Amino acid sequence: MAHRRYAVVGTGARAELHVDAIVGHAEQGELVAFCDVNPTRMAVHNERLARPVPTYAAADFLRMIEVERVDVVVVCTVDRHHDTYIVEALDAGCDVVTEKPMTVDAAGVGKVFDAVERNDGRVTVTFNYRYNPVHEKVRELLTGGAIGEIGSVHFEWLLDVRHGADYFRRWHRDKENSGGLMVHKATHHFDLLNWWVDSVPEVVYAHGRLFFYGEENGKRHGNARPYGRVHGSPEALDDPFALHIERDTWLRRLYLEAEHEDGYQRDQNPFAPGVSIEDDMSVLVRYASGANLTYHLTAYSPWEGYRLMVNGSGGRLELEVVENTWVSGQQPAVHGKEANPEEGSVRLTVQPLFGRPQDIPLESGGGGHGGADKRMTEVLYGPPGQPDPLSRRATHRDGALSLLTGFAANESFETGHPVHVTNLLSLR
Numbered sequence: 001m002a003h004r005r006y007a008v009v010g011t012g013a014r015a016e017l018h019v020d021a022i023v024g025h026a027e028q029g030e031l032v033a034f035c036d037v038n039p040t041r042m043a044v045h046n047e048r049l050a051r052p053v054p055t056y057a058a059a060d061f062l063r064m065i066e067v068e069r070v071d072v073v074v075v076c077t078v079d080r081h082h083d084t085y086i087v088e089a090l091d092a093g094c095d096v097v098t099e100k101p102m103t104v105d106a107a108g109v110g111k112v113f114d115a116v117e118r119n120d121g122r123v124t125v126t127f128n129y130r131y132n133p134v135h136e137k138v139r140e141l142l143t144g145g146a147i148g149e150i151g152s153v154h155f156e157w158l159l160d161v162r163h164g165a166d167y168f169r170r171w172h173r174d175k176e177n178s179g180g181l182m183v184h185k186a187t188h189h190f191d192l193l194n195w196w197v198d199s200v201p202e203v204v205y206a207h208g209r210l211f212f213y214g215e216e217n218g219k220r221h222g223n224a225r226p227y228g229r230v231h232g233s234p235e236a237l238d239d240p241f242a243l244h245i246e247r248d249t250w251l252r253r254l255y256l257e258a259e260h261e262d263g264y265q266r267d268q269n270p271f272a273p274g275v276s277i278e279d280d281m282s283v284l285v286r287y288a289s290g291a292n293l294t295y296h297l298t299a300y301s302p303w304e305g306y307r308l309m310v311n312g313s314g315g316r317l318e319l320e321v322v323e324n325t326w327v328s329g330q331q332p333a334v335h336g337k338e339a340n341p342e343e344g345s346v347r348l349t350v351q352p353l354f355g356r357p358q359d360i361p362l363e364s365g366g367g368g369h370g371g372a373d374k375r376m377t378e379v380l381y382g383p384p385g386q387p388d389p390l391s392r393r394a395t396h397r398d399g400a401l402s403l404l405t406g407f408a409a410n411e412s413f414e415t416g417h418p419v420h421v422t423n424l425l426s427l428r
Contacts, residue, residue, distance in 0.1 A: 004028065006072045007073055008035070008045075009035040009073060011038070014076050031053055039055065061085065061088060073095075079172075079179060098123065100187050102123070127398070128372040130392040142197070152311045155293065166243065186281075196310070203421070205412050214270075215271060229272075305321045307319070316350075319349075380393075401427070407424050408424055
């Protein structure tokens with residue numbers, strides 16, 4: 001493959017992963033431009049580069065592609081803008097690498113599929129969880145028949161009060177921006193489940209509510225504090241839910257010192273008015289294979305991790321991942337860049353119907369998301385033609401399938417009824 005020219009649109013914290021990976025694989029490609037609504041954030045990213053790249057306003061996105069002869073656009077914007085940039089990049093002759101979720105509604109999925117059909121470009125959705133060695137082992141065991149045909153799955157995901165609260169102090173707290181946690185966060189989980197079960201969702205029934213965060217819940221549970229944002233608020237000094245971005249150089253420079261450009265505040269009070277997403281969600285899914293799923297996402301747990309239980313015709317697989325056993329109250333690093341300081345553990349077992357449980361040896365990975373970020377970017381930006389026996393690289397279709405459960409769950413929240421996903425979206 002020829003030397004490729006990359007441009008990154010959206011230069012928040014997550015863009016750093018892609019920027020570093022592109023620059024670190026200079027023999028394969030070249031970072032040629034940034035595009036964002038915020039000039040200061042682009043300047044902060046440029047200061048980290050040995051060779052700064054040209055910067056373009058969001059309104060000049062298409063001009064950037066033409067002037068800089070861009071081959072691949074990397075989309076890291078606020079979620080609700082993903083499909084717009086994906087479609088425009090494809091129509092301009094580019095390939096696209098996009099952060100999840102691919103879009104926040106069914107109409108956006110349709111736009112992306114139409115653009116893929118009328119162009120030659122490829123869309124890759126960055127489901128880094130597929131590249132976690134533990135998740136790869138689960139995929140290998142299940143598709144290899146370790147427990148026979150899959151009958152049912154239970155998946156519980158816990159976000160602690162440090163990580164979970166962060167979705168309620170950022171732009172994610174507005175459902176129009178993120179689609180709620182069923183879309184922004186759970187798209188990861190539903191993609192893993194589709195990949196593990198090797199099937200697609202058909203019927204979804206769900207219940208979700210805002211139980212812990214938000215103004216009224218803060219008052220009810222005694223967590224309310226009279227401030228809108230942390231910086232400059234004395235009331236936030238001893239608040240365990242406060243994010244003091246001035247204490248983290250990267251967050252301070254990328255957000256606090258960039259506020260004058262667009263007014264975006266990264267450190268809002270998770271118990272202040274304006275929260276329109278849920279924090280406690282239960283989902284039932286029937287897959288086309290006949291397998292059933294029970295799923296729960298909690299965003300206010302004292303510890304962080306997840307439990308997976310899969311029942312099959314030949315036995316049972318269990319996975320427990322404890323990312324941290326408690327929250328110390330220390331100022332956190334940017335999520336995904338570093339492991340939390342508290343201890344964690346991982347255990348994967350397979351138990352046949354007539355036999356002792358077997359502990360499965362696991363490879364541990366360092367860095368963001370259990371080593372998944374590094375492994376994923378090696379595939380995305382490293383030498384072409386790398387083997388992928390587990391089908392980790394996710395297409396636009398995978399991106400859409402990961403969203404179907406979340407879209408249907410959001411509708412079920414509103415209607416109180418089961419939702420047939422084909423009534424929302426028919427994938428070609």
